[in-house]
Amino acid sequence: xxxxxxxxxxxxxxxxxxxxxxxxxxxxxxxxxxxxxxxxxxxxxxxxxxxxxxxxxxxxxxxxxxxxxxxxxxxxxxxxxxxxxxxxxxxxxxxxxxxxxxxxxxxxxxxxxxxxxx
Amino acid sequence: xxxxxxxxxxxxxxxxxxxxxxxxxxxxxxxxxxxxxxxxxxxxxxxxxxxxxxxxxxxxxxxxxxxxxxxxxxxxxxxxxxxxxxxxxxxxxxxxxxxxxxxxxxxxxx
Numbered sequence: 001x002x003x004x005x006x007x008x009x010x011x012x013x014x015x016x017x018x019x020x021x022x023x024x025x026x027x028x029x030x031x032x033x034x035x036x037x038x039x040x041x042x043x044x045x046x047x048x049x050x051x052x053x054x055x056x057x058x059x060x061x062x063x064x065x066x067x068x069x070x071x072x073x074x075x076x077x078x079x080x081x082x083x084x085x086x087x088x089x090x091x092x093x094x095x096x097x098x099x100x101x102x103x104x105x106x107x108x109x110x111x112x113x114x115x116x117x118x
Numbered sequence: 119x120x121x122x123x124x125x126x127x128x129x130x131x132x133x134x135x136x137x138x139x140x141x142x143x144x145x146x147x148x149x150x151x152x153x154x155x156x157x158x159x160x161x162x163x164x165x166x167x168x169x170x171x172x173x174x175x176x177x178x179x180x181x182x183x184x185x186x187x188x189x190x191x192x193x194x195x196x197x198x199x200x201x202x203x204x205x206x207x208x209x210x211x212x213x214x215x216x217x218x219x220x221x222x223x224x225x226x227x228x
Contacts, residue, residue, distance in 0.1 A: 006160075032214055043206065043218045044161075093160055097214055106151060107208075107216055112160040 003027055004096050006110025013084055013117055021079045021113045023094030029074040030096035034107070035067075038091040050077040084117040091115075120145045120211045124219035132227050134196050139222045141190040141207035149210040150190045152181050154203045155221070161206065165192075197226045 003026040013019050023033055031052045036044040048069055049057040056069035066088075068080040077096075081088055094110040121144040131137050141150070149168055153161040165174045167183035167190060174181050178201065180193045190207055204223045208216040 034215070041223075043220050046215060046217075049215065095161075095216075106163055106166045107214075108163070109153075109161040114158070 004094065004108045004110045006094050006113055008113060009111055010114045011116070013115070015085055015117055016083055018080055018082045019084055019115060021081075021092055021094075021115075023077045023079070023096070023110050025075045025096045025108075028096075030077075031074060033071060033077040033094055033096045035069065035077075035079050036093045036095065038093060038112075040091075044093060047079075050079075052077075081115065084115070086117045089115055089117045120147070120209060120217045122207060122209050122217050122219040124205075124207055124222050126222060127220055128223050128225075130225045130227065131194075131197055133198055136196065137194050139192040139194075139205055139207075139224075141192070141219050143188050143190075143209045143217075146185070146188075147209045147211075148183075148185050150183050151208045151216065152190070152192055153206045153208065155206060156203050164205075194224075199226050199228060202226045 005024045005026050007022045011019055033050040035047045037047050038044050046059050047062045050069045050071040052071045052074050058064045066082055071077040091112050091114050093112045095107040097107050123142045125140050151166055152164040154164050155161050165181040167181060170185040172183045178195045183190045202225050204221045206221045207219045211217050
């Protein structure tokens with residue numbers, strides 16, 4: 001099956017610093033990738049839709065200046081958490097779908113990134 | 119706005135028993151997905167249900183979709199401890215977006 005690779009799997013950073021998370025589709029092209037956030041014992045909440053070659057679309061309540069998304073190629077999207085605060089600590093997961101199978105494709109998920117801000 | 123609700127949210131059961139997790143959603147959609155999540159891990163795809171009446175089975179798990187009732191079920195047969203995990207259903211909202219249910223935390227006791 002298709003593979004989505006997310007890196008790093010864990011990161012600890014100091015308050016006020018920025019952290020970049022990468023999401024790569026390894027064996028397919030993805031014009032659209034999605035970034036989710038998951039707090040402990042809760043469901044996944046969509047943060048934003050990452051569009052190759054254009055600006056990301058953010059969900060209501062998500063600060064676009066804090067969570068910078070770049071989708072520079074058909075296989076790579078990055079999420080940068082800027083000026084991180086302890087409340088940004090969470091599990092971040094990306095997903096992507098194969099553009100060639102738009103009508104009946106499933107979403108493939110990265111391994112997730114556990115961010116801890118101290 | 120599409121809403122997806124699962125029940126139960128917590129389920130503790132004994133090995134060998136059968137049980138069903140329900141997933142209701144609020145607006146029309148003919149694509150529904152089931153995922154498994156182990157603690158500290160990402161999502162693992164279990165089933166993709168693409169049409170009304172779709173039924174898929176893998177091992178002790180079977181999923182079905184009734185688009186008219188806006189209901190999907192995940193049935194567990196003769197549960198074993200290895201099936202302990204959190205199970206999520208998700209529905210296509212459009213524009214490839216998925217809306218997730220709250221998750222069902224399943225614990226299977228020996």
